[in-house]
Structures are given as structure tokens and as C-alpha cells.
Amino acid sequence: xxxxxxxxxxxxxxxxxxxxxxxxxxxxxxxxxxxxxxxxxxxxxxxxxxxxxxxxxxxxxxxxxxxxxxxxxxxxxxxxxxxxxxxxxxxxxxxxxxxxxxxxxxxxxxxxxxxxxxxxxxxxxxxxxxxxxxxxxxxxxxxxxxxxxxxxxxxxxxxxxxxxxxxxxxxxxxxxxxxxxxxxxxxxxxxxxxxxxxxxxxxxxxxxxxxxxxxxxxxxxxxxxxxxxxxxxxxxxxxxxxxxxxxxxxxxxxxxxxxxxxxxxxxxxxxxxxxxxxxxxxxxxxxxxxxxxxxxxxxxxxxxxxxxxxxxxxxxxxxxxxxxxxxxxxxxxxxxxxxxxxxxxxxxxxxxxxxxxxxxxxxxxxxxxxxxxxxxxxxxxxxxxxxxxxxxxxxxxxxxxxxxxxxxxxxxxxxxxxxxxxxxxxxxxxxxxxxxxxxxxxxxxxxxxxxxxxxxxxxxxxxxxxxxxxxxxxxxxxxxxxxxxxxxx
Amino acid sequence: xxxxxxxxxxxxxxxxxxxxxxxxxxxxxxxxxxxxxxxxxxxxxxxxxxxxxxxxxxxxxxxxxxxxxxxxxxxxxxxxxxxxxxxxxxxxxxxxxxxxxxxxxxxxxxxxxxxxxxxxxxxxxxxxxxxxxxxxxxxxxxxxxxxxxxxxxxxxxxxxxxxxxxxxxxxxxxxxxxxxxxxxxxxxxxxxxxxxxxxxxxxxxxxxxxxxxxxxxxxxxxxxxxxxxxxxxxxxxxxxxxxxxxxxxxxxxxxxxxxxxxxxxxxxxxxxxxxxxxxxxxxxxxxxxxxxxxxxxxxxxxxxxxxxxxxxxxxxxxxxxxxxxxxxxxxxxxxxxxxxxxxxxxxxxxxxxxxxxxxxxxxxxxxxxxxxxxxxxxxxxxxxxxxxxxxxxxxxxxxxxxxxxxxxxxxxxxxxxxxxxxxxxxxxxxxxxxxxxxxxxxxxxxxxxxxxxxxxxxxxxxxxxxxxxxxxxxxxxxxxxxxxxxxxx
Numbered sequence: 013x014x015x016x017x018x019x020x021x022x023x024x025x026x027x028x029x030x031x032x033x034x035x036x037x038x039x040x041x042x043x044x045x046x047x048x049x050x051x052x053x054x055x056x057x058x059x060x061x062x063x064x065x066x067x068x069x070x071x072x073x074x075x076x077x078x079x080x081x082x083x084x085x086x087x088x089x090x091x092x093x094x095x096x097x098x099x100x101x102x103x104x105x106x107x108x109x110x111x112x113x114x115x116x117x118x119x120x121x122x123x124x125x126x127x128x129x130x131x132x133x134x135x136x137x138x139x140x141x142x143x144x145x146x147x148x149x150x151x152x153x154x155x156x157x158x159x160x161x162x163x164x165x166x167x168x169x170x171x172x173x174x175x176x177x178x179x180x181x182x183x184x185x186x187x188x189x190x191x192x193x194x195x196x197x198x199x200x201x202x203x204x205x206x207x208x209x210x211x212x213x214x215x216x217x218x219x220x221x222x223x224x225x226x227x228x229x230x231x232x233x234x235x236x237x238x239x240x241x242x243x244x245x246x247x248x249x250x251x252x253x254x255x256x257x258x259x260x261x262x263x264x265x266x267x268x269x270x271x272x273x274x275x276x277x278x279x280x281x282x283x284x285x286x287x288x289x290x291x292x293x294x295x296x297x298x299x300x301x302x303x304x305x306x307x308x309x310x311x312x313x314x315x316x317x318x319x320x321x322x323x324x325x326x327x328x329x330x331x332x333x334x335x336x337x338x339x340x341x342x343x344x345x346x347x348x349x350x351x352x353x354x355x356x357x358x359x360x361x362x363x364x365x366x367x368x369x370x371x372x373x374x375x376x377x378x379x380x381x382x383x384x385x386x387x388x389x390x391x392x393x394x395x396x397x398x399x400x401x402x403x404x405x406x407x408x409x410x411x412x413x414x415x416x417x418x419x420x421x422x423x424x425x426x427x428x429x430x431x432x433x434x435x436x437x438x439x440x441x442x443x444x445x446x447x448x449x450x451x452x453x454x455x456x457x458x459x460x461x462x463x464x465x466x467x468x469x470x471x472x473x474x475x476x477x478x479x480x481x482x483x484x485x486x487x488x489x490x491x492x493x494x495x496x497x498x499x500x501x
Numbered sequence: 502x503x504x505x506x507x508x509x510x511x512x513x514x515x516x517x518x519x520x521x522x523x524x525x526x527x528x529x530x531x532x533x534x535x536x537x538x539x540x541x542x543x544x545x546x547x548x549x550x551x552x553x554x555x556x557x558x559x560x561x562x563x564x565x566x567x568x569x570x571x572x573x574x575x576x577x578x579x580x581x582x583x584x585x586x587x588x589x590x591x592x593x594x595x596x597x598x599x600x601x602x603x604x605x606x607x608x609x610x611x612x613x614x615x616x617x618x619x620x621x622x623x624x625x626x627x628x629x630x631x632x633x634x635x636x637x638x639x640x641x642x643x644x645x646x647x648x649x650x651x652x653x654x655x656x657x658x659x660x661x662x663x664x665x666x667x668x669x670x671x672x673x674x675x676x677x678x679x680x681x682x683x684x685x686x687x688x689x690x691x692x693x694x695x696x697x698x699x700x701x702x703x704x705x706x707x708x709x710x711x712x713x714x715x716x717x718x719x720x721x722x723x724x725x726x727x728x729x730x731x732x733x734x735x736x737x738x739x740x741x742x743x744x745x746x747x748x749x750x751x752x753x754x755x756x757x758x759x760x761x762x763x764x765x766x767x768x769x770x771x772x773x774x775x776x777x778x779x780x781x782x783x784x785x786x787x788x789x790x791x792x793x794x795x796x797x798x799x800x801x802x803x804x805x806x807x808x809x810x811x812x813x814x815x816x817x818x819x820x821x822x823x824x825x826x827x828x829x830x831x832x833x834x835x836x837x838x839x840x841x842x843x844x845x846x847x848x849x850x851x852x853x854x855x856x857x858x859x860x861x862x863x864x865x866x867x868x869x870x871x872x873x874x875x876x877x878x879x880x881x882x883x884x885x886x887x888x889x890x891x892x893x894x895x896x897x898x899x900x901x902x903x904x905x906x907x908x909x910x911x912x913x914x915x916x917x918x919x920x921x922x923x924x925x926x927x928x929x930x931x932x933x934x935x936x937x938x939x940x941x942x943x944x945x946x947x948x949x950x951x952x953x954x955x956x957x958x959x960x961x962x963x964x965x966x967x968x969x970x971x972x973x974x975x976x977x978x979x980x981x982x983x984x985x986x987x988x989x990x
Contacts, residue, residue, distance in 0.1 A: 139953040462628045464984055478760065492966045
């Protein structure tokens with residue numbers, strides 16, 4: 013049951029104050045729950061109890077933290093019907109997709125439980141004493157230890173896997189850091205259910221109050237206060253470039269600098285080599301359509317631009333038919349829908365950009381085409397359009413495609429489609445320079461949760477491209493190395 | 502021979518412009534060399550050639566980079582008499598110390614050569630394809646790859662080991678990043694000699710122009726331009742808190758955020774347990790004296806404060822005799838000497854602080870005493886005093902010492918002296934919370950260069966406590982992970 017109450021200090025409070033509500037994305041009906049916006053005092057209290065909890069939490073061993081993560085998984089599984097129904101209503105995403113996302117979210121918790129059950133992730137190093145050397149060498153033991161309280165902002169497009177119980181929260185708890193989650197205002201009910209699952213797991217495991225807190229706000233005040241609070245040691249965020257840049261600026265004003273891991277925007281460029289154009293244009297167009305419209309195009313990894321080396325007639329022709337026949341999907345929020353339609357219109361208004369299929373309503377597919385010269389000179393053509401559209405850039409030669417790629421900002425992914433013999437070292441370098449994940453003959457949508465994944469990339473894909481938000485390496489966001497010298501056993 | 506010429510684009514240029522000179526710290530005589538201050542054009546050119554070099558450099562394999570590092574070591578060894586003499590003259594440090602520092606600098610290059618000769622450091626991960634799974638799992642290969650051009654600021658107190666050919670430069674080159682070094686204005690001749698050694702090694706190995714550049718400036722313009730230049734991908738700095746904070750602010754203004762690894766200030770607190778006071782006060786005081794006055798107290802790891810649990814009469818008594826008998830050493834620069842004398846006077850002026858031995862000239866030892874209440878309430882008592890002084894804080898109980906420790910900013914090191922049975926988990930936590938290296942019954946001066954070392958710590962010890970500037974783990978400052986999905990062999 014959704015209560016609208018924040019969770020602070022290990023207890024669901026009974027607080028009052030300004031509230032907000034949300035509607036069912038499919039019907040417009042108001043959903044149960046009046047969500048109390050945290051005031052400055054409650055927000056500061058959440059940080060205070062997290063700082064206090066950290067003093068204990070950092071001493072718990074890996075198996076204890078693994079138990080917590082498994083308990084979170086069990087608690088989430090126990091409320092599957094309720095949380096899936098609420099997430100479907102709040103996001104408008106299809107039920108099958110949300111079911112899969114919950115399974116993935118629980119899988120993430122299990123993966124990190126397995127990771128911290130043993131100490132391999134700590135990169136432990138030991139240099140033993142050499143007392144007879146001149147000068148004597150001391151005994152030194154190195155390992156990674158948790159940073160301290162972490163603030164996590166939930167994302168709109170993954171109400172489960174990148175939100176309250178998502179990758180940032182799970183990897184931070186795995187590292188031994190308390191978490192203060194700020195619920196995304198588009199799905200506060202889903203957030204509350206996930207937050208209470210974590211709260212119950214913390215209680216079940218007997219971990220300190222303040223290991224986890226959850227706050228609501230339909231504005232920006234709570235988030236701003238959290239990232240500037242002196243007790244906070246790191247921030248994880250997945251959202252818009254505008255929101256991420258605003259948080260970066262607030263964090264840059266802090267006296268005590270902290271890492272900010274903000275995933276912000278990516279158009280996920282692909283190079284399409286001549287062999288594809290020559291031999292399999294129609295099949296390729298069908299695969300492009302499937303990837304671009306998956307989840308109504310609302311993935312950070314949506315392929316937003318294809319640099320096609322050669323004639324685009326066949327690919328564009330097939331895509332046009334598919335997109336014109338596509339049914340408009342429900343988008344995550346009204347605002348996202350409006351921004352999508354406007355974003356495509358802005359792109360189509362660029363001199364030299366041809367609108368092939370124009371989305372007139374939110375969630376309808378969109379297709380545009382231009383050439384290399386226009387693409388390189390028009391910043392508008394390089395902006396992310398969050399939704400089911402893509403841009404085909406016709407290039408006369410690979411050199412043109414690489415020049416387009418080099419004008420781009422940082423990306424989460426960069427792909428090439430072609431024969432293995434076409435993929436030169438120059439292409440690999442160009443892809444690596446711009447992105448965190450490079451892909452051959454596959455599409456960027458679908459991020460495998462595993463130890464080798466990198467979901468991150470140079471700015472503005474993320475604010476700090478030296479880490480990943482998906483996969484076990486995400487734990488290194490929340491730790492720092494400590495050396496113990498000559499320490500007694 | 503010192504020419505005063507910057508090194509840009511792999512060649513020593515013949516540039517003109519404003520110049521500056523330096524004096525022998527021991528005699529005041531002007532030393533050879535008129536160092537040309539880089540103008541904005543030359544500075545931007547240095548970044549430009551570094552960006553170009555990176556396109557090639559990142560593709561060289563580990564053994565090629567290892568060859569470069571070994572060649573740098575050989576080139577430095579070949580100019581040992583000249584560079585040691587120049588560093589002694591520019592820094593006023595004793596010859597034996599500078600000889601040792603050069604050996605350490607060459608040793609660092611060898612250590613990183615050994616590290617990158619094989620690929621173990623890359624944390625390579627491989628998840629193989631499962632084509633029959635639903636959905637199919639792709640093949641994914643993960644490894645760390647270089648970030649791009651790195652700017653390194655030389656430190657005043659280590660003209661070799663933390664400067665032009667120091668740890669930041671060597672670890673960045675090891676990672677595959679080009680380096681633009683900004684020479685410290687106190688030792689430009691030493692910097693030039695080290696820079697030419699690197700330049701010659703780059704040529705010897707046939708690596709691209711722009712792999713390494715060196716610029717001079719006796720002001721701040723070159724450094725400011727470098728850290729704000731769009732082509733730069735990371736910055737390493739060792740110096741004052743004022744200088745480091747100024748660079749942090751400049752870097753925070755960038756549109757494209759980059760990591761800044763600034764080592765800034767540390768007073769390296771120690772807790773002295775009752776068993777030391779009771780059983781070995783005099784011997785302990787002698788060890789404190791040796792550590793505090795080593796290198797005229799000009800180490801980042803100088804022990805600046807001791808929280809003594811118990812009566813301090815014996816320790817202070819012995820320290821007083823030793824410090825009064827100490828000879829003033831030559832300090833690195835006139836400014837550092839003046840700041841030292843003034844810093845101690847500021848401390849002594851605090852109500853409740855007793856000056857036991859007052860340094861009236863630069864480089865003379867200093868000793869002060871206070872109690873826990875004064876220490877906790879006076880921010881002045883917590884400032885770093887760079888030089889051979891220390892502060893004894895008398896505490897009635899361990900609880901008081903821990904309270905003092907908890908009021909401190911972040912530190913490079915934190916120590917405890919006592920019996921193993923006295924070292925509780927509470928003490929370990931308090932030390933870990935504040936520092937990057939925790940030490941039992943040894944002194945923080947003397948930083949072992951090895952794979953387990955952490956030389957770093959929470960702000961303001963460093964601007965980013967999630968890394969180390971000493972030891973092989975320093976390479977992770979300059980890399981980011983990349984995943985290659987379904988990539989052809």
C-alpha cells in the first residue's frame with residue numbers, strides 16, 4: 013500500500029507538509045498516495061542518520077552486506093504484483109517490460125551479493141616488511157573501503173532498475189555506503205514500494221538505522237540540499253542533461269569536493285559500412301526500426317544517428333514504411349512527450365535536414381535524413397531527441413562518417429555495422445575516443461548486466477567517464493583505497 | 502646544460518619572450534638559464550600536439566610504453582651529476598637527499614615499466630556470448646584505456662620525484678597519456694634537465710611528437726590556461742592548499758569536466774597511547790624529533806600534531822632540548838621560510854597554546870603545546886605549518902584524542918603509537934575515516950614506493966581521495982574502462 017510517507021532513520025515517519033500526487037499515465041486517473049515533500053530539516057536529518065549509520069556499516073563484512081542485498085531481492089520479489097502494477101500505471105510502460113525490469117533489478121542485487129560475498133573486488137594488495145633493507149621496508153596492506161553516505165537520484169525511464177532499488181543504490185550498499193534516495197517525481201509510488209522493501213530488508217538484517225532513507229520532492233529543493241550537504245560523499249544521477257548540469261554546478265560550489273556520477277545524454281552513433289548498404293539494406297532497416305522504437309525509444313542507449321556510407325535509398329525507404337505504420341506508444345511523462353515532438357520539429361527545421369516521417373503526437377516514430385556537411389555544421393542535429401526517432405546521415409565515404417563522429421560530444425555507445433574486414437583500427441579508435449561501449453554489428457539498446465559491462469562514457473554521456481553505472485565495476489564509484497602500515501594482526 | 506627553452510612538439514624550441522631566472526638557495530648567486538615564459542599561443546600549441554600524439558600513443562602496446570619508461574630512467578641516470586647539482590642548488594636540499602630522490606625517481610619509472618609490460622593492471626574482463634539465451638548474451642570485453650592529454654604541475658619539495666619526471670608524469674605515460682608538464686618556478690633548471698631527458702627518451706623510442714611537453718612560467722597564466730584547455734583530460738598537482746583550491750575553481754568552470762588530482766595539505770595526526778607515555782617517553786620524543794625535522798620538515802607527510810593521552814612532561818621536555826639544539830636548515834624557497842615562521846607565530850598567538858621552542862629564523866625547529874579543548878575550538882591550531890615544527894596536544898583520555906581527530910579535515914596519513922592491545926577497532930575507524938594511510942608505531946615520513954602504497958586521502962589532503970599519487974595504483978588516475986561488444990577478433 014502506498015502511504016506517501018518518506019523513510020528516514022530506518023523508520024517510515026508520520027510527517028506532514030506539502031504533498032503532491034500523480035496520475036495513471038494510461039488513463040489520467042489520480043493514483044492513490046499523497047507524497048509528502050521533505051522540508052530542509054527532514055532532509056538534513058536523513059544525511060545525519062546516514063553519517064551515523066556509516067560509522068557502523070563500514071565495519072560489517074562482505075557476507076553481511078551480501079545478506080542485505082539478497083534480502084532486498086526477496087522483499088522486492090514478495091511485492092512483485094503490487095510494484096509492477098504501480099510502475100506500469102506511473103510510467104505507462106508495458107507490463108512485460110516492467111516485469112522484466114523487476115527481474116533485472118533483483119538480478120542486480122544478487123550479482124552484487126555474489127561480488128561482495130568474497131573480497132576479490134577489493135583489489136587487496138600486500139607488501140611485506142623487509143626490516144633489514146636500508147631503509148627498512150614496512151608491511152603495507154591496501155584495500156578499497158567505502159566512501160560514506162551516497163545520494164541517489166531515481167531515473168524516469170527505469171522506475172525500478174535505475175531508481176530507488178536500482179544499480180546505484182545496490183552498488184553503494186554493496187560497497188558499505190549508506191544511501192539516501194531521492195524519488196523521481198514521476199513515479200513516487202513505485203519508489204515508495206521499493207524504498208519500503210529496502211527498509212524492511214535493513215530491519216530484517218539488523219543493520220543500523222540510516223543505512224537507507226527515501227525522500228520525495230516534485231521540485232528541486234531536496235535534491236539541491238542533498239548534493240550540497242557536508243555529510244554526503246558521492247552522488248549518482250540518471251536523467252536529463254539540463255538536470256545533470258545543474259547538479260554538477262551545485263556540487264562544484266561545495267567546499268569539500270565529491271564525485272558526481274551523472275548519466276545525462278547520448279545519441280549513440282552508428283557507422284554503417286558499404287557492405288551493409290550493398291547486401292542487406294532492407295533487413296538492416298528492419299533491425300534499426302526495432303531498436304529505435306523499443307520501449308517507445310526511451311532508452312539512454314537509443315540509436316539516434318546512423319552515418320551511412322553510401323546510398324541511403326533502400327534503408328530509408330524501408331524505414332519510412334515501418335515508421336509510418338508504427339503505433340504511437342505511451343511516453344513516460346507528458347513533458348517527455350512534448351519535448352520529443354518539439355525536438356524532432358527543431359531537427360526538421362534545420363536547413364538541409366529532410367523530415368521523412370514526422371511525429372505529430374507524442375510517442376509516434378520519427379525519421380529524418382541529412383548529409384555529412386549539414387550534420388557537422390549544425391549543433392541542433394547533434395542534440396539528443398529522447399523518443400522513437402532517428403536520423404540518417406548520408407556519407408559519400410568512410411572518411412566523412414569518421415569526421416561526423418569526431419564532431420560529437422561523448423557518448424554511452426558507438427557502433428559499426430559491416431563485415432569484419434571493413435573494421436579498421438582507425439574506426440575502432442574513433443569509436444573508443446567518443447564512447448564507453450563500442451559495438452560491432454549489434455544495436456546499443458539492451459545493456460547486459462555483467463562484470464564486463466561499461467555503461468558510461470565521456471561527457472556529457474556521463475559527468476565522469478571513468479566509471480560505469482551497470483555491471484560489477486560500478487562498485488568502484490563508491491570506494492577509496494586505504495593503506496594500513498605496520499598494522500597489528 | 503640549462504638553456505631556458507620550453508619543449509613543445511617533441512622539439513626544444515628556440516622561442517623568445519619574457520624570461521625569469523633563479524638563484525642558488527645556499528649562496529644567493531644567480532644560476533645559469535633564462536627561462537622563457539610560454540605565451541598563450543605556445544601553451545595552446547602544447548595541448549594541440551598532445552591531442553594529436555594521443556591518437557597514435559594510445560595504440561602502442563604495453564612493452565612499447567615500458568621501453569619509453571626505461572629509456573627515461575637511463576636518460577636521467579646519464580645526467581645524474583648535472584641534474585643532482587642543479588637540484589641541490591635550486592632547492593637547498595642536501596646532496597645525499599637529492600641523490601636518493603633521483604634514484605627513487607628512476608625506480609618509479611622502472612616500477613611502472615614492469616607494471617605495463619604485461620596487461621594485468623588493465624583489469625581485463627571477458628564475458629562470452631550465449632547466443633541461445635533469451636535474450637541472447639553478447640560477447641563483451643572490458644579493459645582500461647588511457648584518458649587523453651594530462652597536465653602535471655611540479656612540486657617545490659620534490660624537484661625530481663614529484664615534478665617533471667615524477668610519479669604523475671610516469672604513471673600517465675605508463676597509461677598511454679601524453680603529458681604537458683608545467684615546471685615549478687623554484688626549480689626550472691632541474692625541470693628542464695628532466696624534461697630534456699624525457700624528450701630524448703621519446704625520440705630514442707620513436708614515439709610521436711607531443712608525447713611530452715614542458716612549459717615555464719613564474720606566474721599563474723600558463724597553468725590556468727592549461728587546466729581550462731578543452732583538449733586536456735586530467736590534471737595532477739602537488740602543492741599548497743591555496744594553489745590547489747585555485748586550480749579546483751578554474752577546473753570547476755570548464756564545460757567538459759575533468760578529474761583533478763591535487764595534493765594540497767596535511768598535518769598527519771598521531772595518537773600517542775598511555776603505554777608510550779608510561780614506558781618510553783624519551784625514546785619516543787627522539788623519534789618524533791627525527792621525523793619532524795627530516796628534510797627541514799618539508800614533507801607532505803610531516804607529523805604536525807600528536808594527541809598524547811596522558812602527561813606530556815617527559816616527551817615535551819626531551820623534545821625541547823633536541824629542538825633548541827637543532828641547527829636551522831635551508832628551506833626550499835624564501836617564501837616557504839617566511840610562511841613557516843609566520844605560521845608558527847600564528848599558532849603561538851592562539852590563546853591556550855604554549856610556545857615551547859619558537860623558530861625565529863626560517864628552518865629552525867618549532868615546538869608548541871596545547872590541550873584538547875583549545876585544539877578542537879581553534880581552526881588556526883589545525884592549519885598545516887610547512888616546516889620542522891610540531892604541536893603536542895595533551896589529552897586526559899583516549900576519548901579526547903578521538904574527538905580531536907574527528908574535528909580534523911582529511912589527511913594523507915594518521916598514526917597511532919602504543920601496544921597492539923591498545924589499538925581498538927574504534928581507533929582504526931577514526932584513523933581510516935580521516936586519512937588515506939594509517940600507521941601503527943611508525944612515522945609517516947618516508948613513503949614506500951610499492952604496489953600497496955596509498956599517498957592520498959580525503960579533502961583537503963587531496964582534491965580526490967579515491968586515488969593515490971604514489972605506487973602502481975596511481976595508473977588508475979589516467980584511465981577509463983571501455984567495453985567492446987561482439988567485436989571481431
